[in-house]
Amino acid sequence: MPAEPSAGTSGAGSTAVAATSDKRPTIGDGGLEAGLDVLSTEPVAEPGLSTRWRKRLLPPLVALVLVVVVWQLVVLAGVQPRYVLPSPLDVWYTIKERIADGSLPTAVLTSIERGGVGFVAAVLIGTPLGLLVARVRPVRTAVGPLISGLQVLPSVAWVPAAILWFGLSDATAYFVILMGAVPSIINGLVSGVDQVPPLFPRVGAVLGASRWALVRHVILPAALPGYLAGLRQGWAFSWRSLMAAEIIAIGGEMGFGLGALLQQGRDLSDMQVVMVAILAILAVGIAVELCVFAPIERGVLARRGLARAS
Amino acid sequence: MTATRTSTSAGTEGAPHVASAAPAPTSGGAPQVVSGGAVRLRGVSKAYGRGPAVLDTVDLDVAPGSFVCLLGASGCGKSTLLSLVAGLERPTVGTVEVPSSGAALMFQESALFPWLTAAGNLDLALKLRGVPRRERPAEVERLLDLVRLTGAGGKRVHELSGGMRQRVALARALGQQRSVLLMDEPFAALDAITRDVLHSELERIWRETGTTVVFVTHNVREAVRLGERVLLMSSRPGRIVREWAVDASGSRRIEDAAVAALSIEITDHLREEIRRHAR
Ligand SMILES: Nc1ncnc2c1ncn2[C@@H]1O[C@H](COP(=O)(O)OP(=O)(O)OP(=O)(O)O)[C@@H](O)[C@H]1O
Ligand SMILES: [Mg+2]
Numbered sequence: 273m274p275a276e277p278s279a280g281t282s283g284a285g286s287t288a289v290a291a292t293s294d295k296r297p298t299i300g301d302g303g304l305e306a307g308l309d310v311l312s313t314e315p316v317a318e319p320g321l322s323t324r325w326r327k328r329l330l331p332p333l334v335a336l337v338l339v340v341v342v343w344q345l346v347v348l349a350g351v352q353p354r355y356v357l358p359s360p361l362d363v364w365y366t367i368k369e370r371i372a373d374g375s376l377p378t379a380v381l382t383s384i385e386r387g388g389v390g391f392v393a394a395v396l397i398g399t400p401l402g403l404l405v406a407r408v409r410p411v412r413t414a415v416g417p418l419i420s421g422l423q424v425l426p427s428v429a430w431v432p433a434a435i436l437w438f439g440l441s442d443a444t445a446y447f448v449i450l451m452g453a454v455p456s457i458i459n460g461l462v463s464g465v466d467q468v469p470p471l472f473p474r475v476g477a478v479l480g481a482s483r484w485a486l487v488r489h490v491i492l493p494a495a496l497p498g499y500l501a502g503l504r505q506g507w508a509f510s511w512r513s514l515m516a517a518e519i520i521a522i523g524g525e526m527g528f529g530l531g532a533l534l535q536q537g538r539d540l541s542d543m544q545v546v547m548v549a550i551l552a553i554l555a556v557g558i559a560v561e562l563c564v565f566a567p568i569e570r571g572v573l574a575r576r577g578l579a580r581a582s
Numbered sequence: 583m584t585a586t587r588t589s590t591s592a593g594t595e596g597a598p599h600v601a602s603a604a605p606a607p608t609s610g611g612a613p614q615v616v617s618g619g620a621v622r623l624r625g626v627s628k629a630y631g632r633g634p635a636v637l638d639t640v641d642l643d644v645a646p647g648s649f650v651c652l653l654g655a656s657g658c659g660k661s662t663l664l665s666l667v668a669g670l671e672r673p674t675v676g677t678v679e680v681p682s683s684g685a686a687l688m689f690q691e692s693a694l695f696p697w698l699t700a701a702g703n704l705d706l707a708l709k710l711r712g713v714p715r716r717e718r719p720a721e722v723e724r725l726l727d728l729v730r731l732t733g734a735g736g737k738r739v740h741e742l743s744g745g746m747r748q749r750v751a752l753a754r755a756l757g758q759q760r761s762v763l764l765m766d767e768p769f770a771a772l773d774a775i776t777r778d779v780l781h782s783e784l785e786r787i788w789r790e791t792g793t794t795v796v797f798v799t800h801n802v803r804e805a806v807r808l809g810e811r812v813l814l815m816s817s818r819p820g821r822i823v824r825e826w827a828v829d830a831s832g833s834r835r836i837e838d839a840a841v842a843a844l845s846i847e848i849t850d851h852l853r854e855e856i857r858r859h860a861r
Contacts, residue, residue: 304775304779305730305779308743308745308775308776308779309734309743309745309746471689471691471693472693472695474670474689474693475689475693475695476710477669477670478668478670478686478687479706479707479710479711479754479758480684480710480711480758481710485710489706489709489710490695493695493697493698494695494697496697572697575697575738576696576697576738576739576740577696577738577739577740577741
């Protein structure tokens, strides 16, 4: 019974199948099959809240407490005078002070906003460029080495140039962020695309995907883990570059970010302010990692069965 | 690419031959179009790059709606032959003719996209076929029913067993609504009971849809259990050297004496074919 040659519309096909699909052959009865399906799929047990707390939250907390204790012991040993090495409590009081007068929240918000906007811009620029480099061979041959080189070049090297070009303005900060983050994002996407198993594009071709549909529905989703790793590194580079720019370029329209706070501490020889700024920079980095990248990455990997969500 | 295949109306019997009348030793183009569910290979040779010929002047006619099994030793070029028919590779010499709707291919390894659910994989295949968004959910349900996976559509690929994965892959290939279905050792990695079940499923679906099936396998009994014709390929270079007809009218089971008898005969030929290379 040959299929309709060229006029086989979807409607005709579906009714033909639906009308006869309740005839069951002897072996493939539903019961046997259902039994096989149950036997060969294991139920996934979700770990309880207390287990999760014990396994994931407790270890870093213990580590943190240990660091503070060691810090306090070093201070008590009197290796350095207190104004050079303040105690944890001194720093804590400075933090409260700086929160009360509003300078710490302002600095954190200024830096986060600038870093966030710069990072989003880097993603918007880096993603299409990455696709271009990954998928178009002449482009890759031409600019591939340059992009790898840019990734190695510390983006603080761009600060003097940026100040000369853009003055003490937001543009300087954004330029330095882009030079830091875009190469990482491009490289992440390129390596993600390179690691797509060759089978997947073949499947896409058999399914009749056009060139763009192949990229959109097969290559990009398959490359997502590599791309996410690139984004993560891109963010780290954004944040570092921004701090470098804020420390060096102060005044003008630059505003008062965490880098400026750090530099202010140095100018006043106030070690407590320096420590507060360093801790704040670190805290933002950790918070973004824990609240943004780690959950996204875990979700993506778990959905593909590459890591158990826990 | 499959996209380059033009869809012409059902031609006369002679039309495809006009298309393949190019001088023999030219590089083959994209598969030509023939009517119905027929597949026709004429003098097809294939070598990868400068390597040795993997296929050598293969001639093959598959009638519309028939079920053909292709047997051969590992590496003899079975997957290559299917890639040629699917339009993934081009023949070095010769012509490949496929129906205007093209061929669906079920790959050797599980080729579902791991970032999608079972239903998502089916939905994507329909989307790429051009089925409008409104019609897709119902069609996905119908395909899941067809392979008896009703209700399992929300499962991620890694949550499915090997047999369920291959059934989703089968449903995806069926969802393409091509008149030819190419299957590359689809059940090789499954246990015997699951394989028996899927044989019945496949046979049922084949009878219901009238699809032309080209089924590649290592397993002689599987070939005799499923096919109407069993073709034996030689290795290095790959050619089709022998053919058996199987009575497919009644119901067959893989344990049947008739299946076993023919399997033994075919296995002897396959062994002889492999032994030839030792000399
Ligand atoms: N993309 C490729 N590039 C180069 N050589 C290839 C390629 N694909 C297959 N070959 C070679 O062609 C020959 C036939 O391969 P093919 O995969 O068609 O064999 P097969 O009959 O499907 O084997 P199996 O039963 O193990 O799946 C092998 O020698 C293989 O090494
Ligand atoms: Mg193969």
